[in-house]
Amino acid sequence: MDRRLFLIASVAAGGIPRAALAAGAEKKEAGGGNYVPIQTLMGTTLRGNGRRGVLSVDCGLEIPDAALRTRAEQSAPRLRAAYLQTVQAYAAGLGPTALPNAEYIASALQRQTDAVLGRPGARLLLGGIVAN
Known part of the structure; x- marks a missing residue:
């Protein structure tokens, strides 16, 4: 299968951006709050x-x-x-x-x-x- 078609189909379905946003939201600060x-x-x-x-x-x-x-x-x-x-x-x-x-x-x-x-x-x- 052509990778470009797969990427276009997954972006159209909303799969990649949601996963990217979820991964970015879980970012932890190094060393803690203090x-x-x-x-x-x-x-x-x-x-x-x-x-x-x-x-x-x-x-x-x-x-x-x-x-x-x-x-x-x-x-x-x-x-x-x-x-x-x-x-x-x-x-x-x-x-x-x-x-x-x-x-x-x-x-x-x-x-x-x-x-x-x-x-x-x-x-x-x-x-x-x-x-x-």
Whole structure:
């Protein structure tokens, strides 16, 4: 059977658009309702061979308070700028053979979070740290 005729017949019968609409309506937000995702943060490092490398940090915020979550979503560019400044400064000082310190990065980013939002209540969650 010709595929074009099959597609035309199924669209005319209403089969494909209904299935597409039903699949789109079931889309779930990643991380739940209290989670605010942050784009991947990157900083430049130096490798042992003298070439440049990348320090990549994946993170997000868990904020149970709705008012603070709204403030965090509105302040996302300021949060990202503060995070980038912290990660880039840390990556620039990272030695060629040194491994990144996850505890230090998490505490530094948490301090930036509290400073930008103006009060504690948002918890920084680290997804992954990759030094390449």
